[in-house]
Amino acid sequence: MKRIIFLTAIIAIFASCSNKAKTTIDEKPEVLQTTPYEKGMPVSIHFYKGDEYYHPLIVFWIEDAAGNYVETLYATKSIATGTFRYGVADGKKWSEGERRRPAALPYWGHKRGFKAPDGLYIPSPENPLPDAITGATPTNNFVINSLINPEVKKFTIYMEINQTWDWNQHWHNNLYPNDDEYKTSCQPALVYRAEVDLTSTQKSFILKPIGHSHPSGKTGELFTDLSTFTTALKIAGEVSFNIE
Numbered sequence: 208m209k210r211i212i213f214l215t216a217i218i219a220i221f222a223s224c225s226n227k228a229k230t231t232i233d234e235k236p237e238v239l240q241t242t243p244y245e246k247g248m249p250v251s252i253h254f255y256k257g258d259e260y261y262h263p264l265i266v267f268w269i270e271d272a273a274g275n276y277v278e279t280l281y282a283t284k285s286i287a288t289g290t291f292r293y294g295v296a297d298g299k300k301w302s303e304g305e306r307r308r309p310a311a312l313p314y315w316g317h318k319r320g321f322k323a324p325d326g327l328y329i330p331s332p333e334n335p336l337p338d339a340i341t342g343a344t345p346t347n348n349f350v351i352n353s354l355i356n357p358e359v360k361k362f363t364i365y366m367e368i369n370q371t372w373d374w375n376q377h378w379h380n381n382l383y384p385n386d387d388e389y390k391t392s393c394q395p396a397l398v399y400r401a402e403v404d405l406t407s408t409q410k411s412f413i414l415k416p417i418g419h420s421h422p423s424g425k426t427g428e429l430f431t432d433l434s435t436f437t438t439a440l441k442i443a444g445e446v447s448f449n450i451e
Contacts, residue, residue, distance in 0.1 A: 259438040
């Protein structure tokens with residue numbers, strides 16, 4: 208019965224989302240401010256929506272030159288707190304509530320390395336990310352103004368992005384019929400990155416897709432073959448990291 212309710216709710220929400228018009232593009236970007244450090248070097252992330260942008264989950268973080276996680280600059284509030292707008296299903300009706308979504312942004316979660324008591328590498332309502340680095344997913348193009356530690360001269364800026372209900376011919380509902388976590392992700396989360404060198408004269412760095420995460424978030428692997436991805440590659444348009 209629980210499985211039937213879950214699948215019925217998925218179908219209902221998928222149909223609802225499919226019938227909605229995509230958000231109108233606003234030329235004036237929304238501006239968010241995060242403060243992972245009290246003091247630091249001002250930076251900004253400019254995100255321009257793609258044609259398939261519709262309320263995705265997004266996270267930006269930094270790793271040092273050796274590939275070690277340093278700091279999260281921004282994370283969508285729902286994944287940062289473990290509380291989702293469509294978190295609890297009661298029959299065919301969804302309401303806000305706690306939901307564990309290991310398939311949402313698993314590459315970041317495993318890189319961050321904080322394992323919750325339930326064994327998942329994602330924040331929970333009991334141990335959320337600080338408000339200083341979280342915010343609601345913007346509906347338009349947006350800019351994140353933030354701070355970094357200037358002592359780290361060479362690093363990598365990453366973005367992971369995932370949008371539920373974006374099935375395609377390869378990533379379809381029956382690909383993993385017994386994996387409910389995969390069905391919350393559809394086309395798996397995409398990972399973008401840019402190499403940053405503060406000692407150079409370059410001030411703007413474009414993030415490019417380098418692979419995708421595990422379909423159900425069981426591991427922190429990165430899979431580099433993106434040949435089966437379609438609409439997911441159109442969620443984000445141009446994304447840049449800028450030294451202010």
